[in-house]
Amino acid sequence: MSEKTALLHVENLQIRRGGVQVLDLPRFSIFAEEKVAIIGPNGAGKSSLLLGLACLIKRTRGTIAFQGEVVTPRGETAFRRRIAMVFQEPLLFDTTVLDNVAEGLRIHGSSRAEAREAALESLELFMVGHLAGRSAHKLSGGEAQRVSLARAFAVRPKLILMDEPFSSLDLPTRIVLAEDLGRILHESGTAAIIATHDRIEALRVVDRLVVMDGGVIVQEGSPQEVIANPVNSFVAAFKRTTAPADS
Amino acid sequence: MDLILDGIRTALKLIFSLDREVLAVTVLSLKISGCATLASLLIGIPAGVFLALSDFPGRRLVISLVNTGMGLPPVVVGLFVTIFLWRNGPLGFLEILYTPLAMILAQSVIAAPIVTGITIASIQNLPANLKLQVRALGATRLQTVWILVRESRLPLLAAVMAGFGGVISEVGASIMVGGNIKGQTRVLTTATIMETGKGNFDVAIALSLILLLLAFGVNYLLTVIQQRERPR
Numbered sequence: 403m404s405e406k407t408a409l410l411h412v413e414n415l416q417i418r419r420g421g422v423q424v425l426d427l428p429r430f431s432i433f434a435e436e437k438v439a440i441i442g443p444n445g446a447g448k449s450s451l452l453l454g455l456a457c458l459i460k461r462t463r464g465t466i467a468f469q470g471e472v473v474t475p476r477g478e479t480a481f482r483r484r485i486a487m488v489f490q491e492p493l494l495f496d497t498t499v500l501d502n503v504a505e506g507l508r509i510h511g512s513s514r515a516e517a518r519e520a521a522l523e524s525l526e527l528f529m530v531g532h533l534a535g536r537s538a539h540k541l542s543g544g545e546a547q548r549v550s551l552a553r554a555f556a557v558r559p560k561l562i563l564m565d566e567p568f569s570s571l572d573l574p575t576r577i578v579l580a581e582d583l584g585r586i587l588h589e590s591g592t593a594a595i596i597a598t599h600d601r602i603e604a605l606r607v608v609d610r611l612v613v614m615d616g617g618v619i620v621q622e623g624s625p626q627e628v629i630a631n632p633v634n635s636f637v638a639a640f641k642r643t644t645a646p647a648d649s
Numbered sequence: 650m651d652l653i654l655d656g657i658r659t660a661l662k663l664i665f666s667l668d669r670e671v672l673a674v675t676v677l678s679l680k681i682s683g684c685a686t687l688a689s690l691l692i693g694i695p696a697g698v699f700l701a702l703s704d705f706p707g708r709r710l711v712i713s714l715v716n717t718g719m720g721l722p723p724v725v726v727g728l729f730v731t732i733f734l735w736r737n738g739p740l741g742f743l744e745i746l747y748t749p750l751a752m753i754l755a756q757s758v759i760a761a762p763i764v765t766g767i768t769i770a771s772i773q774n775l776p777a778n779l780k781l782q783v784r785a786l787g788a789t790r791l792q793t794v795w796i797l798v799r800e801s802r803l804p805l806l807a808a809v810m811a812g813f814g815g816v817i818s819e820v821g822a823s824i825m826v827g828g829n830i831k832g833q834t835r836v837l838t839t840a841t842i843m844e845t846g847k848g849n850f851d852v853a854i855a856l857s858l859i860l861l862l863l864a865f866g867v868n869y870l871l872t873v874i875q876q877r878e879r880p881r
Contacts, residue, residue, distance in 0.1 A: 456785055490778075496800055563785075
């Protein structure tokens, strides 16, 4: 796969936070419809990578190109309108579920009716259409994260970045949601980067595993390759973890 | 005890007979404090949002000053506004001392730090990543600010209540910059002091009751809006 066909390509991305270098990425690419999991211990730089890729934190140096075009500081908002991001907490607004999901589209300039129609479609995709009229702050953890995912998908992003999206959920909810997400990502053809500690998310959903430690990529490959040749104790422990993802 | 009961009786008579003077004082109080609250919202909400979301050297000092300002003694405000508006003062050319405008100015100075302080706290109490989530949805800077203010709307209504409550009940600044001139700058608090001084306790009680009712009425209305806003 060449650099020219990458959906998102990064060169020499460096990020410092509080005077400390938290990310040093000489090269990184993701291709259309590809699903990548970023794994690594706490403080490995996974969240900084996602925030950096979404231009949500200031980079010390480096360039990000999306669909072949370099993202300039003035073009960052337009770039973010072509991708989506889901955080660990659902971060829903204090309004109804439907209005939450419609918000992204409203921000992009869609009319209220258009936004609501697309929002309802996205809610149905995540099987929470029946919650449309409910207050978003009165949902269970699993429901709230489904709504958060529906909000991200409603804008039909080319790429979705997810920062440990299921880490606050219990295991059965996590398994079901990971399965649904994997199916929806596959059917919609949306490229995704998922930062995770969780092998259920990592192995059910992705084509490529990227292992990070100390702000750098230390191993990369298909899940089978990485698991078979663990580069550090974290990957070895990841391999040892018993979970239904093996099934 | 008789004094109080007589006072309440006369007070109710004055209120229900819509006594012209009492009515005029009440309307003026509402106008002055309403305008001052509005002015403090126009200054305090943008200032609070800016202080909550920005990062610059000295920001903590500025926030500390705002928090100190939330408890500004009205007489101190009255003194400095009087000096500023005095004939030889920096704003003396405006010639607004002893007018309702001077009272609005003084009350705005009292309420603005209250609104600013509550706005800062409201925005900072939002989830840490909410701003990032809004920006991740593709919001411009202005859209981000609007959404964050909207998310803080319930605590911001508390800012309106606190601001209005602070100015409708203050007397020090109003009497100093307004002068309690009959038909021009006499408001409920200054009139209450004057009537108490004259020994007209019935009128003073009437004015106090109206002041209490007014404060309650406005806060009740805002509370109803606040509670209705919360989706079920």
